[in-house]
Amino acid sequence: MTTDDPSLEHDGSPGRGDRRPVSAADWISGARPRTLTLAAVPVVIGTAAASARGDGDALLAVLALLTALLLQVGVNYSNDYSDGVRGTDKFRLGPARLTGSGIIRPRSVLAVALAFFALGAVAGAVIVVLTQQWWMLLVGVAAIAAAWTYTGGRRPYGYAGLGEVAVFVFFGVVATLGTEFIQAGDVSVPGLIGAVAAGSFACGVLMVNNIRDIAPDTQAGKRTLAVRLGAPRARVAYAVFLVVPYVGAGVVAVAHPAVLLVVLSLPLTVRAIVLGTRRSTSLELITALKLTSLSALVFACALAVGLVLTP
Numbered sequence: 001m002t003t004d005d006p007s008l009e010h011d012g013s014p015g016r017g018d019r020r021p022v023s024a025a026d027w028i029s030g031a032r033p034r035t036l037t038l039a040a041v042p043v044v045i046g047t048a049a050a051s052a053r054g055d056g057d058a059l060l061a062v063l064a065l066l067t068a069l070l071l072q073v074g075v076n077y078s079n080d081y082s083d084g085v086r087g088t089d090k091f092r093l094g095p096a097r098l099t100g101s102g103i104i105r106p107r108s109v110l111a112v113a114l115a116f117f118a119l120g121a122v123a124g125a126v127i128v129v130l131t132q133q134w135w136m137l138l139v140g141v142a143a144i145a146a147a148w149t150y151t152g153g154r155r156p157y158g159y160a161g162l163g164e165v166a167v168f169v170f171f172g173v174v175a176t177l178g179t180e181f182i183q184a185g186d187v188s189v190p191g192l193i194g195a196v197a198a199g200s201f202a203c204g205v206l207m208v209n210n211i212r213d214i215a216p217d218t219q220a221g222k223r224t225l226a227v228r229l230g231a232p233r234a235r236v237a238y239a240v241f242l243v244v245p246y247v248g249a250g251v252v253a254v255a256h257p258a259v260l261l262v263v264l265s266l267p268l269t270v271r272a273i274v275l276g277t278r279r280s281t282s283l284e285l286i287t288a289l290k291l292t293s294l295s296a297l298v299f300a301c302a303l304a305v306g307l308v309l310t311p
Helices: 024-030 033-051 058-086 104-132 138-151 164-185 189-212 216-218 225-229 231-253 257-277 282-309
Strands: none
Touching: 024 058, 024 257, 033 058, 033 189, 033 282, 058 104, 058 138, 058 164, 104 138, 104 164, 138 164, 164 189, 189 216, 189 225, 189 231, 189 257, 189 282, 225 231, 231 257, 231 282, 257 282
16 A cells, blocks of 8 residues: 655656755655554554553564564555556655656556565565464465555555455554464454454545546546545545444453553544544545554554553
8 A cells, every 4th residue: 555745846747857966855755654553563563452452562563563564665665666667656646656757767657566575475475484374375375466566466455446355454453464374373352353453444444545636547547446436535434444443442341451552543533533524635635644643653553552452
């Protein structure tokens, strides 16, 4: 999944950006730093679910976080490359992307994406070796394949409105339960509900990003779920994605009352919903995206503390 950074502007035409020297800031912007919280959220929740049962493992948790972060950066660069060479970004009027703006050669962006995928694969392989759960290699292959085919390949599923499905599966179910499983050997009900929460927040981030891009995506033939639903229903879906985690937390709180600490994230979430469900400007939607990402992290940390305090 990738979202946009407003720090760079361009005319939306692939290959026609200024051929200025590439800076570290360009590469950092291309990595989409604000999406990295969504890689951390499921690891935090999964580790808390395992720790609440006395099965937390710091080394495996760090390796899981490293794997998630590396793959997230890889998919962001991969999306930048694929959208750029496909010509989708020529319809964009907003933040620049590395490939679409022409400031960096497509092959360079692809090489960096593949490098991060490789590093993520190595970190994941270390987990497999330490846990002896060899079948998880298939999970890793599936995750990388999903990352690439989101906007890459002949039939990218991100162009067919299936982005939220993949995001929910990999940023929610797989990442959260995978993190719990490698530490505890199985999964729990709090872990399952936490996986739904993590996946829902990730879907919210993707949805609000795509709401902003409905017009240019429609021109480019990119049929995201937001495009398919249309702006009014897409806004409703965005709100639902952000409400679901709190419903789940309420269920978990029956056995783990301290989980109600998640209300600390509510002000951020409510503000994000307000911005994301009205006829907001592009900058307001970017703010909603930032708030959603931050709210997800605060929610995850509060949920983790609640689980550990009342195991």
